[in-house]
Amino acid sequence: MSRLEVDVAVTRGSFALDVSVTVESGEVVAVLGANGAGKSTFLGALAGLYRPDRGSIVLAGRALDDVPVHRRRVGLLSQSALLFPHLTARDNVAFGPRSTGSRRRAARETADRWLAMVDATALADRRPAELSGGQAQRIAIARALACDPELLLLDEPFAALDVDVTPAVRSLLRRVVRAAGVTTLMVTHDVLDAVVLADRLVVLDGGRVVESGPTAEVLRRPRSAFAARIAGLDLVPGRSCREGLRTAEGTVIGGVHPEPVADGEPAVALFSPASVAVFRDPPKGSPRTMVPVRLAAMEPHGELVRLRAGVPDDGPGWVDGLAADVTPAAVADLGVEPGDELWFTVKAAEVEVYPAGR
Amino acid sequence: MRTTVPRFLWVPAALAWLLVAIPVAGLVLRVDWPNFLGLVTTPSALAALRLSLETGLATMALCLLFGGPLAVVLARSSLPGLPFIRSVVLLPLVLPPVVGGLTLLFLFGRTGPVGGFLDREFGITIPFSTGAVMLAQTFVAMPFLVVSLEGALRTAGERYEAVAATLGASPATTLWRVTVPVVLPGLMSGSVLAFARALGEFGATITFAGSLEGTTRTLPLFIYLESESDLDGAVAMSLVLVVVAILVIVVSRTRDLR
Numbered sequence: 001m002s003r004l005e006v007d008v009a010v011t012r013g014s015f016a017l018d019v020s021v022t023v024e025s026g027e028v029v030a031v032l033g034a035n036g037a038g039k040s041t042f043l044g045a046l047a048g049l050y051r052p053d054r055g056s057i058v059l060a061g062r063a064l065d066d067v068p069v070h071r072r073r074v075g076l077l078s079q080s081a082l083l084f085p086h087l088t089a090r091d092n093v094a095f096g097p098r099s100t101g102s103r104r105r106a107a108r109e110t111a112d113r114w115l116a117m118v119d120a121t122a123l124a125d126r127r128p129a130e131l132s133g134g135q136a137q138r139i140a141i142a143r144a145l146a147c148d149p150e151l152l153l154l155d156e157p158f159a160a161l162d163v164d165v166t167p168a169v170r171s172l173l174r175r176v177v178r179a180a181g182v183t184t185l186m187v188t189h190d191v192l193d194a195v196v197l198a199d200r201l202v203v204l205d206g207g208r209v210v211e212s213g214p215t216a217e218v219l220r221r222p223r224s225a226f227a228a229r230i231a232g233l234d235l236v237p238g239r240s241c242r243e244g245l246r247t248a249e250g251t252v253i254g255g256v257h258p259e260p261v262a263d264g265e266p267a268v269a270l271f272s273p274a275s276v277a278v279f280r281d282p283p284k285g286s287p288r289t290m291v292p293v294r295l296a297a298m299e300p301h302g303e304l305v306r307l308r309a310g311v312p313d314d315g316p317g318w319v320d321g322l323a324a325d326v327t328p329a330a331v332a333d334l335g336v337e338p339g340d341e342l343w344f345t346v347k348a349a350e351v352e353v354y355p356a357g358r
Numbered sequence: 359m360r361t362t363v364p365r366f367l368w369v370p371a372a373l374a375w376l377l378v379a380i381p382v383a384g385l386v387l388r389v390d391w392p393n394f395l396g397l398v399t400t401p402s403a404l405a406a407l408r409l410s411l412e413t414g415l416a417t418m419a420l421c422l423l424f425g426g427p428l429a430v431v432l433a434r435s436s437l438p439g440l441p442f443i444r445s446v447v448l449l450p451l452v453l454p455p456v457v458g459g460l461t462l463l464f465l466f467g468r469t470g471p472v473g474g475f476l477d478r479e480f481g482i483t484i485p486f487s488t489g490a491v492m493l494a495q496t497f498v499a500m501p502f503l504v505v506s507l508e509g510a511l512r513t514a515g516e517r518y519e520a521v522a523a524t525l526g527a528s529p530a531t532t533l534w535r536v537t538v539p540v541v542l543p544g545l546m547s548g549s550v551l552a553f554a555r556a557l558g559e560f561g562a563t564i565t566f567a568g569s570l571e572g573t574t575r576t577l578p579l580f581i582y583l584e585s586e587s588d589l590d591g592a593v594a595m596s597l598v599l600v601v602v603a604i605l606v607i608v609v610s611r612t613r614d615l616r
Contacts, residue, residue: 047524069523070532076524082517086539095535099527147526 002026002150002183008045008055017041017207021185023151025060028177028184030198030215032191034226038207039187043155046185047076059183060150070099075149075182079160081136083128089139090115090124096147114142117176134165141173145180152177154186158193170196191230195219203227221354223268225321233270234322237356240267244289245353249316253289254348259355266356275350276324278307279343280334288345293319295340298331305331312341319344382600389597390590397594405572406580407598410557413488413576417495417556418549424496425503425552426545430537432504433511451501458497459565466493466566490567491574495556502555503548510544511537550610554603 004023009016017038023029033039044050046057048069057064064072083092093111094104102110115121118138128136137157144152157173158166174197177184186197194201194215201218203211203226210224222228228235238247244255245267253269261267282290296310309322324344326334336342390397397403431437432444450458466473466484476482484490518540522532538545560578567574569583577599584592 049520069520070526070528072524073526074524076521080517082521084518084522084536084540086542095522095527096525099522099525099531099535143525 002060003058004060004151004183004185005056005058006046008042008052008057010041010045010050010052012041012050015041015207017045019204019207019209021202021209021212023183023185025183026181027200028186028198029200029202030186030188030194031202031204032188032194032227032230033204034189037204037226039189039204040155041207042204043153043185043187046151047074047153048072073148073150075144075147075152076155077137077140077144077152077157078155079157081128081133081140083131083136083139083143085128088125088127089120089131092128092139093143093146096143100147110146111142114146115139117145117179118142118172132165133161134169137161137169138172141169141176145176145182149182152182152184154184154188154197156188156190157186158190159188173197191219201227221270223354223356228268228270229321232273234273234276236269236318236322238267238269238318239263240265240353240355244348244351245269247316247318251291251316253346253351253353254287255351255353256349257353261353261355267353268356269351269353271346271351273301273306273323273325274304275346276322276326277345278324278326278330278334278336279345280336280340282343283345286345288347289351291319291322291344293322293342293344295336295338295342296320297338298336301325304328307331307336307342309344385593385596385600388593390594393590394594394597397591398598400591402571402575403580403591403595406575406577406595409488409491409572409575410577413491413495414553414556416492417499418553420492420496421500421503421552422545422549425500425548426507428500429504429507429511429548430533433508434516447504448501450498451505455494455498455559455561455563456565459494459562459567462490462494462497462562462566466490485566486568486570486574488567488573491563491576494562494566495559498559498562499552499555502551506544506548506551507541510541510548513544514540547610550606554606554610557599557602557606 002025007020009018015038019038019042021029021031031039031042041050045052059074084095087095090108090111093114094107097107097110098104112121112124115124118141120135120138120142123131123135123139131139158170161169170193177197186193188194198215201212201215202209203218203224205224205226211218211222211227218227219231222231222233222235225235236245236247236253238245238253240257240261241252241263243252245253247253255269277288292312292315293309294312295307297308299306299308304325305328307324307326309319311317311320322344428447432440437443463485464470468474468477468483473484476484484493518536519532522536527535558578559576560582563574563576564579569575569579577595581592581595581599584595
């Protein structure tokens with residue numbers, strides 16, 4: 001059983017990371033975070049690049065803290081394939097088994113088996129210079145798994161690939177990681193990687209875990225602003241009230257309670273940007289919740305236009321980052337541009353209020 | 359698109375090239391071609407050529423054996439005072455070779471600290487022996503190997519070595535199966551440069567090893583002595599040295615030209 005328990009604190013300059021994560025044997029966990037959230041530092045500590053100030057890394061019952069990298073049995077797949085340029089694809093894959101004591105023939109057989117797993121048998125005799133980026137990354141996947149690691153670390157494994165080959169490599173990685181049943185920890189900023197590969201999400205922000213849970217659940221019901229943003233949802237924190245949710249400064253957002261929440265409990269209101277209607281002037285006699293915002297940005301979002309809210313003068317801070325998806329025709333009718341003051345409105349039936357503690 | 363070279367650079371550039379090319383061409387014209395074969399095959403000329411090639415190869419081996427590890431330490435370790443260590447290694451590049459020869463003589467001479475000890479305890483005398491030739495040549499040639507190998511190691515970076523470690527390769531396995539193959543071009547050109555520098559070594563050799571035919575009289579020493587008595591012989595052997603030098607350049611630059 002290759003259960004991983006990490007509890008580390010690393011300080012690098014002014015940045016402090018303090019993270020505790022457990023990955024069950026055979027589980028795939030994705031660590032998500034914006035740039036600067038501490039993902040790379042966390043992975044570096046796991047891979048042995050940085051020495052944690054404090055904490056412990058226990059893999060399959062072994063404490064890894066003082067184990068040299070080559071005895072950790074921790075495989076690493078990073079953005080670039082980094083295949084050894086002087087070796088053929090097959091010898092690259094056979095490198096791990098050879099280095100850990102396999103005989104030449106046994107290592108070659110292992111390599112051929114893994115090359116077949118990643119559909120790269122035909123590439124076995126090629127040098128890295130003769131491989132495309134996607135092909136090289138497939139060989140790198142085979143190479144990382146061929147030495148039978150107890151833990152596989154994935155560091156933004158598709159970030160450097162062309163967009164048109166990424167889906168194929170991503171689903172291939174999912175297939176072989178599942179087939180190998182290897183405990184896997186992935187660091188990524190792309191929610192799609194997490195959706196395809198991960199059983200569970202851990203969301204980092206400012207060097208700390210702000211949220212964790214099964215992938216589908218975190219994306220359906222995010223508790224943190226960052227998780228809501230990657231899930232494509234609007235999130236307002238506050239406390240539950242009879243009408244829905246009351247923010248810290250007293251705005252009431254009408255909403256429904258899909259599950260019982262006691263009044264006054266910490267809660268979050270979640271709604272889709274598509275359910276937000278936008279007006280120049282506050283509509284009269286509307287039962288909707290109305291929020292004044294200053295338009296911060298406009299960006300294309302599929303067939304719609306996403307309007308990103310900023311904080312208006314004297315407005316509450318929580319509106320920052322709220323999104324509204326409207327049709328291009330509606331944007332033209334409104335005649336808005338960034339900096340304009342607008343009203344975001346949403347119907348109570350479209351807002352779901354969940355307890356924040358989970 | 360290529361940028362245009364400013365016109366005023368052409369004249370000094372041509373002069374610089376001619377400064378190197380014309381003397382070599384003049385040497386070819388000056389050679390006594392009818393007697394060339396006879397001049398380069400006299401016993402003392404052959405002995406000098408043979409000694410130069412043998413000590414040159416031995417020097418190359420010594421540079422690899424000791425300079426190679428030094429380059430790895432300079433490129434990969436985080437020793438305190440690394441810049442100081444590196445500048446010491448570069449010293450022979452800027453030091454007049456005669457000075458290098460003198461320092462070696464003081465150290466390894468019979469009255470020197472190391473030479474005296476070797477003489478008393480083991481009866482070994484280094485100065486004015488073939489060993490002294492190799493020592494002098496290694497002194498001046500080592501920086502060439504260390505500099506080009508360290509450069510190759512830095513260019514290659516530590517990424518491949520880090521990957522090898524995650525694949526379970528010990529530091530020693532990583533060195534032989536990853537580091538050395540990856541920097542092989544730098545290792546080869548550094549070795550060839552060290553060999554070439556050893557082949558041309560004069561000052562340190564004559565100071566520390568003297569000029570005994572068959573034992574310490576290498577090709578440059580032979581040519582210098584011949585130029586005072588038999589200029590034709592000196593010119594002929596110079597041409598041999600030029601040909602060897604051109605071969606060395608061709609071998610070490612083939613990769614770049616391709």
